[in-house]
Amino acid sequence: MPRIVIVGGGAGGLELATKLGKKLGKRHLAQIILVDSSTTHIWKPLLHEVAAGTLDSNHDALPYLFYANHHHFEFCLGTLDGLDRMNKTIKLASIQDEARQEVVPDRNISYDILVLSVGSSVNDFATPGVKEHCFFLDRRSQSNYFHQAFIQNLLRLAHQKNESKQLPFTIAVVGGGATGVELIAELHYSLTQLTHCGLRINPEDVSLILIEAAERILAPLHPTISNMVSKDLQSKQITLHVSTRVCNVTSSGLYTQLNEFIPANMIVWSAGIKAPDVLAMLDNLEVNRNNQLLVKQTLQTTLDETIFAFGDCASCPQGDNTFVPARAQAAHQQASFLVRALGAYLKKKPLPLYWYNDYGSLISLGQHNSVGHVLTKNKIMKGKIARFAYWSLYKMHQTALHGAWRVALFTIANILSGGKKQRVKLH
Numbered sequence: 001m002p003r004i005v006i007v008g009g010g011a012g013g014l015e016l017a018t019k020l021g022k023k024l025g026k027r028h029l030a031q032i033i034l035v036d037s038s039t040t041h042i043w044k045p046l047l048h049e050v051a052a053g054t055l056d057s058n059h060d061a062l063p064y065l066f067y068a069n070h071h072h073f074e075f076c077l078g079t080l081d082g083l084d085r086m087n088k089t090i091k092l093a094s095i096q097d098e099a100r101q102e103v104v105p106d107r108n109i110s111y112d113i114l115v116l117s118v119g120s121s122v123n124d125f126a127t128p129g130v131k132e133h134c135f136f137l138d139r140r141s142q143s144n145y146f147h148q149a150f151i152q153n154l155l156r157l158a159h160q161k162n163e164s165k166q167l168p169f170t171i172a173v174v175g176g177g178a179t180g181v182e183l184i185a186e187l188h189y190s191l192t193q194l195t196h197c198g199l200r201i202n203p204e205d206v207s208l209i210l211i212e213a214a215e216r217i218l219a220p221l222h223p224t225i226s227n228m229v230s231k232d233l234q235s236k237q238i239t240l241h242v243s244t245r246v247c248n249v250t251s252s253g254l255y256t257q258l259n260e261f262i263p264a265n266m267i268v269w270s271a272g273i274k275a276p277d278v279l280a281m282l283d284n285l286e287v288n289r290n291n292q293l294l295v296k297q298t299l300q301t302t303l304d305e306t307i308f309a310f311g312d313c314a315s316c317p318q319g320d321n322t323f324v325p326a327r328a329q330a331a332h333q334q335a336s337f338l339v340r341a342l343g344a345y346l347k348k349k350p351l352p353l354y355w356y357n358d359y360g361s362l363i364s365l366g367q368h369n370s371v372g373h374v375l376t377k378n379k380i381m382k383g384k385i386a387r388f389a390y391w392s393l394y395k396m397h398q399t400a401l402h403g404a405w406r407v408a409l410f411t412i413a414n415i416l417s418g419g420k421k422q423r424v425k426l427h
């Protein structure tokens with residue numbers, strides 16, 4: 001029985017493991033193994049909501065081990081650390097506890113087909129001070145860490161206000177792409193909710209700043225969307241700095257290319273992405289300067305046809321000098337494509353080619369509002385309709401994992417219990 005090893009159980013990898021488990025694993029046509037460095041899955045586009053406290057990550061996290069057991073694949077906890085193409089094995093790093101004691105030694109896993117879907121993390125572009133002084137939202141633990149610091153700072157601020165010793169407090173988000181915009185809007189929503197619920201500060205006690213190097217925020221999207229979103233953020237008293245490149249970060253703020261100093265108490269870095277460094281050390285597989293693996297339109301890596309890569313960690317050409325964007329929408333489509341492609345590969349048939357279908361972009365501006373365009377109708381959407389379309393992206397991911405009936409039942413149960421839920425998590 002051929003063994004298919006998938007490394008990375010994120011937006012794309014977990015959907016692929018689920019579908020292959022159903023198609024091949026259940027009928028013992030292939031052994032499917034999913035490897036991930038974390039014990040639980042959470043859909044990455046929710047991480048800004050975890051950071052702002054508007055989503056409790058415990059509710060939406062999925063434990064891989066139990067999930068795999070019910071979906072005809074195996075789960076292996078581990079971090080990819082090397083590849084031996086000649087012997088068709090991957091190396092997983094040893095697992096250590098918090099005191100750095102070894103729990104499980106490093107191991108090798110053999111494969112017949114290897115699929116890499118290890119995602120990406122934020123790119124600091126080697127800017128001095130970023131690693132030391134910034135928060136990141138690449139992992140659930142990082143979002144939880146930001147959330148705790150956010151709540152602690154608000155409690156400190158409320159106490160200072162009580163004692164009439166209030167100091168200015170600023171949160172700066174670097175990177176005016178979709179992630180940065182969604183985070184700052186969500187933080188504003190969270191602040192509004194907390195103050196309505198009795199925390200003794202006003203939303204204007206916290207300055208929110210969004211800093212973008214390009215001439216406008218959301219530069220890859222249509223200028224109309226950038227304008228609409230800028231106006232919405234400014235109406236919330238969020239300060240926008242565009243054409244502003246951050247060159248240095250300190251514990252008390254950031255310096256721009258003009259050597260202007262912007263004071264900030266908390267700084268989140270969300271400017272650009274790069275794939276994990278380990279990909280540049282995988283037995284000479286080709287990568288670009290962002291460490292993304294070069295793949296053909298079949299999603300096979302350029303130098304090894306038994307190794308596939310997709311999602312944020314792959315650079316996939318589209319035949320018109322463009323590349324598939326690093327988005328959850330692309331990872332979702334590629335997972336479905338790979339189910340067909342791997343089926344053809346196992347039957348030694350020619351592989352199909354992957355073409356990205358862009359269904360548009362939606363930007364969430366807090367819990368009740370979104371803005372975006374949907375390309376099939378080439379229309380700009382806003383407000384509750386756009387919010388509903390944004391929410392349906394997550395429902396598509398959940399449907400791929402749990403099936404339509406279960407998701408419908410979860411959703412109804414959620415709506416029915418909604419009135420009892422706290423709006424912002426405080427712990």
Ligand SMILES: Cc1cc2nc3c(=O)[nH]c(=O)nc-3n(C[C@H](O)[C@H](O)[C@H](O)COP(=O)(O)OP(=O)(O)OC[C@H]3O[C@@H](n4cnc5c(N)ncnc54)[C@H](O)[C@@H]3O)c2cc1C
Nearest residue numbers: 008010011012037044045079080118119311312327328329
């Ligand atoms: C805050 C935020 C908001 C976003 N909002 C949107 C949005 O609204 N719409 C949209 O389309 N996109 C959005 N994105 C981008 C989207 O999340 C990614 O494009 C998508 O998750 C990519 O899927 P993936 O499967 O390639 O990687 P991921 O979902 O990142 O999954 C990678 C997996 O690999 C695992 N892994 C990493 N390294 C290793 C290793 N060495 N060994 C083993 N396992 C490893 C990780 O634990 C993870 O489970 C957002 C991103 C962020 C951070």
